[in-house]
Structures are given as C-alpha cells and as structure tokens.
Amino acid sequence: MTYIKETDLFYHIYPLGALGAPRTNDHASLPAPRLRELTPWLDQAAGLGATAIYLGPVFESSTHGYDTADFFWVDRRLGTNADLAAFAAAAREHGIKLVLDAVFNHVGRNFWAFQDLLANGEASPYRDWFSGLRFDACSPYNDPFCYDCWQGHAGLVKLNLANPAVRQHIFEAIRFWHKEFGISGLRLDAADALSLAFIRELRSFTNGLDPQLWLMGELIHGDYRDWVNPEMLHSATNYELFKSSWSALNDGNFFELAYSLNRQFGQGGIYTGLGLYSFLDNHDVSRIATQLNDPAQLWMLYTLLFTVPGIPAVYYGSEFGLEGRKDQDDWKLRPAIQPDQLLAQPPYPERASLPAHISRLAEIRRGHPALSRGNYRQLSVGPRQFAFLREGAGQSMIVALNSAAEAADLTLNLPDIPGSSWRSLLHPGETFQAGPGGQLQLRLYPRGAAILLRE
Numbered sequence: 395m396t397y398i399k400e401t402d403l404f405y406h407i408y409p410l411g412a413l414g415a416p417r418t419n420d421h422a423s424l425p426a427p428r429l430r431e432l433t434p435w436l437d438q439a440a441g442l443g444a445t446a447i448y449l450g451p452v453f454e455s456s457t458h459g460y461d462t463a464d465f466f467w468v469d470r471r472l473g474t475n476a477d478l479a480a481f482a483a484a485a486r487e488h489g490i491k492l493v494l495d496a497v498f499n500h501v502g503r504n505f506w507a508f509q510d511l512l513a514n515g516e517a518s519p520y521r522d523w524f525s526g527l528r529f530d531a532c533s534p535y536n537d538p539f540c541y542d543c544w545q546g547h548a549g550l551v552k553l554n555l556a557n558p559a560v561r562q563h564i565f566e567a568i569r570f571w572h573k574e575f576g577i578s579g580l581r582l583d584a585a586d587a588l589s590l591a592f593i594r595e596l597r598s599f600t601n602g603l604d605p606q607l608w609l610m611g612e613l614i615h616g617d618y619r620d621w622v623n624p625e626m627l628h629s630a631t632n633y634e635l636f637k638s639s640w641s642a643l644n645d646g647n648f649f650e651l652a653y654s655l656n657r658q659f660g661q662g663g664i665y666t667g668l669g670l671y672s673f674l675d676n677h678d679v680s681r682i683a684t685q686l687n688d689p690a691q692l693w694m695l696y697t698l699l700f701t702v703p704g705i706p707a708v709y710y711g712s713e714f715g716l717e718g719r720k721d722q723d724d725w726k727l728r729p730a731i732q733p734d735q736l737l738a739q740p741p742y743p744e745r746a747s748l749p750a751h752i753s754r755l756a757e758i759r760r761g762h763p764a765l766s767r768g769n770y771r772q773l774s775v776g777p778r779q780f781a782f783l784r785e786g787a788g789q790s791m792i793v794a795l796n797s798a799a800e801a802a803d804l805t806l807n808l809p810d811i812p813g814s815s816w817r818s819l820l821h822p823g824e825t826f827q828a829g830p831g832g833q834l835q836l837r838l839y840p841r842g843a844a845i846l847l848r849e
Contacts (some may be wrong), residue, residue, distance in 0.1 A: 396606035398446060398491060398579050398628070400669045401766045403700075403756050404707035405490075406438035408450035408677040410459050411728025412710055417473035419456050421425050421463065421504060425470040429477040431732075431818065435710065436488045438733035442713060443756025448490040449580055449749040450677060452478060458724070459495070459584060461502025461550055465567035475574060478805060482575045493608065494571060498548040498564055498592075499584040500543065508551055512537065522743040544584060555592040556654035565599045585611025585621060585630070592624045612670055619811040622668050625702035632670040632704055639674065639698060643797050648692070651698075652772055655782070659703040659770040666770075668781070672704035674712065677728050681709075683745070689715060690841050691752050693822065694795055697820070697843035700740065700755040701784065701793040702769050713752050715745030726748045758819050758845060764789035773806050779838065781806055790848040792816060808832035816846040825849075 409415075412435070413428040429452075434496050438448055451459025456468045468478045482492050503509060505621075507520035516529055516682045517536060526542030534548040540550040544593045553560050565808055571577050582588065593611075600607040610629040611621050620628045642651035658665040674682040674695060683689045688739065692715060699706045711729065714736045735741065740746040759765045768786025774794075775781075781794040796802045808814065809832040818824035826846060828834040838844060 396646065397606040400705055401760065401763070402445045402491070402705055403443055403759070404444065404446045404448050404493075404705060405435075405437055405444035405710065406448045406450070406672070406673070406676060407710045408459075408728045409452060409472055410450070410469070411474065411677070411725060412730060414730030415504065417457060419454070419463075419471055419504075420458070421454075421470075425468070425472075425474045425477075427471040427473040427474070427485060428471065429481050430467070432481055433484050433732050436484055438710075438713075438737075439490060440488045441709060442753050443489060443760065444708070446578065447485060447491060448493045448707065449495065451495045451497060451583075456502045456549075457505045461496050461500075461504070462497050462505040464506055464741070465504055465564070466570060474662050475641060479575055479819075482577070486576065486786075491580055493579040493610070494567070494575070494577050494667065495583060496580040497583040498553065498555070498596075499587045500552045502758065503549055503551060506563050507552065513846070521549075522557050523554055524552045527554075536847075544587065549797070552670050555589060561592065561595060563597075569603060572607065577607070578691065579608030579610060579628075582611045582627070585627070586616060590626070593621065597626050605700055607683050612787060618665060618668065618670065622665075622670075627811050629669050629671050629705065632658075632672050632824065634701070635670070635672055636674065636679075639695060640682060640685045643695065644685075645689050646777050646796070648777060648795070652775040652780060655702060655770065655774055659681055663770070666703075669798070670704045672699055672702065673707040673709065675709045675727075676707075677709070678720070678724065680720045681712055681716055681727065681845060683712065683715045683721050683742075685761065686715040688740075688799075688841070689745070690750055690799075691797055692745065692764070694797065694843045695747070695840055696752055696755060698795060700752075700759050701765050701791075701845060702782075706759075708742070708752060713749045714740060714746050715742045717742075729764060739817065760791055761817075762791060763787035764791045773808075774804060778802070779804050781836075790814075792844070794836055794838055794844045794846075794848040796840065796842050801840055801842075802838045804836045806834040806836065808834055811848070815849040818848055819847055821846045826843075 439628040454464040511518040531540040544550040611627045611629045613630040637652045638654040764784045766785045768784040772781040773781040778798040786793045812832040814828045
C-alpha cells in the first residue's frame, strides 16, 4: 500500500462522463464493462507525471454518481467490482495511487434503505436513517413524508449520520473499498455539510483501519482549519486559490492572487503545512481554458499551479486545453473523450504543447522538494507581474510570472542572498546573477513564467 504525500500529483477523472455512460441508470441492465476502457487514461496520467488518480463517483447511482444507490457495488453503467479492482491493480502497476469519491452526506432515492422506506413507510426499520424525516407533510415527490436534502435537491436525501447504524454501514463500506480496491484515500463530497463529530469519528475509524488512509474534503467556503487538523481531514480543496488564480489573470490584478497566497502560506500563513489540494478546474466548474479571457496564459497558469504550496491536480482533458462552460448541464464539463484521440488530433492545435509543458513542470516539482515542502515568500507583485521564493531542503527557487502580452523586465530585491547565481529550469541555458546588493534583473517572456534554481 502506498499513501498520499505532498510530493504527489493528482489526475482527476470523472468516469461516468469520460467513458460515455448513459446519463441515467435503469437499475436493471447487466453491467457494462466500461471501466476496462479507462486503462489508457493511466498511460496519459503517468505520462504527465501523475502519481495519484482521484476517480469521481463509481458506485451504483441513478444519474451523476452523487445520488448513491448502493455503497458496495460499482455502478452497472461502469462495470463490476472486479472491473474496478482490475483498474486499481493496473494503476498500481503504473505507480499510481487511487483515491475514490465518497458521498456520505446524502444518497439518491434509489438507495436501498430509502426504497424500503418508500415501501413500508413508518414501519420501515430504516426510518431513522434519514435526516429530518417527518410523516406530517409530503415531499416534492409527493411521498407521504418529507426529509432533509442537500441544498434543496429533493433527489439527494440527507443521511442521519448521528445514527450509529448509518455510520457503521458507511464504515463497513470503507473497509470493503480498502480491502477490495486497495485505495490510498477518499475525497469526501460536500464535506462542509458533514457534521464535525462525524468527520472526527470517521478519522478515528480510518486511523484504526489504516493510519495513512488519506482524507480530503470538498470545501468551498470557510476556514479550512475547521476541518483539516490531526483529528479530522488531511487535506481540502483549495477553492480560494482556484478562484484567485484565474481571476487575477482576467482582471490584470496579481494583487488578488498575492493576497491569497500570503494569507494562506506566507510568514504566519494560516494554512502553512496543511497540504491543500490545488486545481484549476474540475467536474463542477468551467474548464480553465474557457474561464480564462486569454487562453494563451494557460502555460503560465499551470506553472503557478505546480510551484505554489499544495498538492496539484489536473482534470482529465484540460491538459489538452479542452473547453467547457458550466451551465445548467454539467455534463458539458464531463465529456466522453479518449486520450489517444486527443493526442492524435489535438482539439486546439495552438495548445498542442501544453501536455509536454505540464509533464516538464511535474518533473521539475518532483526533482525539487522546495516546491512541494518549502516555505513561501513573496518577492514582487504588480498588476501583471508577480514573483515569489520557495525555500526548503537546502534549495532556493524563484518563480516569476508575466501575464502581459508583451515581454516585461522585473527587478527582484534579494538582500539576504547577495551575489547569488540562478539557473532557469524552463529555459535551459539561461542564467542570472544577483548584484552585490541582492538585485536580480529578469526579462520575462510574454504571458510567460520563469522557474529559477539557486546554483
């Protein structure tokens, strides 16, 4: 068993979309072994330098995967438990760890215990499995009862996680996943809707099952420290960094990004050492190539992702500059695609070099622990230029960004490192020398980035 570390790189796949599964499950058809077609994505992920895969929902559900019907069976639209076990084994052969989506806040109306409630009403032995269940009103589906749901979606029935039987059922599912699929971690969907007491008990259980089983929560708002600590989660989705990264470029305002990074990881930063999960897009938000006003900034933005503190993640297809805008149909963000087809015929020829750039960034990050474990210090910030220092493991590294469409000259003051020599890792052969007072002069390419290593 191998475990998630801050040196890992994630590749995020949404299998129901990537494999072209039907949007709805009839809960009657024989399993379709689509997961067997997921193996080429392992080659793609490994080629980018990924060491872990976050696999979106794979267990039996009715539509998008987050309306679970059974925690113990792979969704028949994707295949069988044996197909998932085979994929997990293939991932290990590629040196890739597997993290599964875990949806514990709510289930779908086809969840087996909810079906019993529909059939037996107040006599159901599972009536206490659901939050806010009452028999004095009707649900939007005209059931003779009502219940709590997730964010007003009556098709997502909130579980009563205060019920020991419900917690035991979930914990046994995790035990099963760990044994059958050799998972290295879980991504907790809607973690901000889970009670803190439940998360503590969950962590206590996983510590007993496997002390290094990684727990990462989907958190959009709030102080991540309320969830990420030694008694609860190991990591969380860094939505603050996600938003400030593309927004800073679109607005020509690196000050927004610099503020977030200082707040999170600068001297006295509130999230220093938390190992947050960093991303530019995912299955719930517009693709980053669509989100950016100027897609030519993609190379620079991925450079940022791989050099700031956190565990970076790439969403399947986005390494090719794939586009997709979030609207009422989220499936546009989750298309059926195959990596060999994208490699053979890039959808955007002008972005064909992006996968190689990401692979190079992964190689640089992997070979320089200052980028995964080092301290963060801001060096310079302006509307369209930004530079910071990463130091650790005996290394000093400068990252400088230029979002402008023209080349830019940047002067960095390094009074504590006078006379230092710096070598470019993105542009071999380029070297820079700081003056006796520590002033370092850089020439940055249009929409370009520099990663410099102190010699």
